[in-house]
Amino acid sequence: MKKNIIILFTFLLLISCNDGAKYVTQENGKSHLIDFELFSIILPTEFKYEKIDGIDSFVGEIKNGKSKFIFDYGWYSPSPPMDERSYIEESRKGMNFETTQKFFNKIDLKPYEDENGGVNPREIVKKIRNLNLHKMTDSIATQNNFKSNCEYYYTFEYKKAEFIIPFCIPNEERKQFENYELTIDTIGNYKRTIALWKDKQNPNISSVNFEPVYGDSKNELSIGIKSDMEFDKSELKKIFKTVEIK
Numbered sequence: 397m398k399k400n401i402i403i404l405f406t407f408l409l410l411i412s413c414n415d416g417a418k419y420v421t422q423e424n425g426k427s428h429l430i431d432f433e434l435f436s437i438i439l440p441t442e443f444k445y446e447k448i449d450g451i452d453s454f455v456g457e458i459k460n461g462k463s464k465f466i467f468d469y470g471w472y473s474p475s476p477p478m479d480e481r482s483y484i485e486e487s488r489k490g491m492n493f494e495t496t497q498k499f500f501n502k503i504d505l506k507p508y509e510d511e512n513g514g515v516n517p518r519e520i521v522k523k524i525r526n527l528n529l530h531k532m533t534d535s536i537a538t539q540n541n542f543k544s545n546c547e548y549y550y551t552f553e554y555k556k557a558e559f560i561i562p563f564c565i566p567n568e569e570r571k572q573f574e575n576y577e578l579t580i581d582t583i584g585n586y587k588r589t590i591a592l593w594k595d596k597q598n599p600n601i602s603s604v605n606f607e608p609v610y611g612d613s614k615n616e617l618s619i620g621i622k623s624d625m626e627f628d629k630s631e632l633k634k635i636f637k638t639v640e641i642k
Contacts, residue, residue: 523555
């Protein structure tokens with residue numbers, strides 16, 4: 397009986413709960429696993445969870461007074477940064493705002509204006525058919541008098557007419573391609589993206605994201621931290637690799 401009491405007491409010392417989070421001290425005594433039931437992460441023991449009210453997702457902060465991780469678990473969690481290949485694949489699904497404006501400049505918007513002169517872009521875009529993204533060639537640029545140095549162009553049909561619209565990758569996206577070190581793999585049913593910001597002069601967010609690959613779950617997880625806090629890239633990568641989603 398006495399032995400069982402000692403074991404139970406030791407267990408209670410190792411595990412503590414605080415406002416929805418369970419802390420499990422690790423063997424080294426310097427870190428603990430913070431278990432939120434939906435996911436967990438291992439951090440130094442001085443890091444504690446602080447609740448934030450979310451509208452349609454589970455959000456919160458994990459901080460120690462010097463550094464702060466912010467997490468968002470739900471359907472609309474922040475998307476991870478993309479490399480150029482992933483960005484182009486995503487762009488095949490539809491035109492961005494700037495490219496859509498180039499198209500609008502080529503058509504008559506009057507039929508779509510409401511009584512106040514406003515236009516609902518969706519009413520126009522939904523009439524586009526056979527949208528395709530291509531690598532730009534010198535001949536296409538010359539034939540269509542494209543003056544910008546866009547690397548891609550769209551072809552599509554709108555009201556039985558064919559359109560060719562240049563697509564330029566925004567400079568902001570190019571900076572992300574250059575300054576993020578991405579590690580992408582699959583963990584169980586989730587695509588995991590570890591994004592580490594490399595530009596020390598201009599801090600940004602380093603993060604880990606979990607996105608469901610298949611199945612019924614639509615919940616995503618994003619955990620981010622400013623890149624100029626106490627952890628370097630290698631330390632952050634180790635921390636992000638401890639994250640488990642359930």
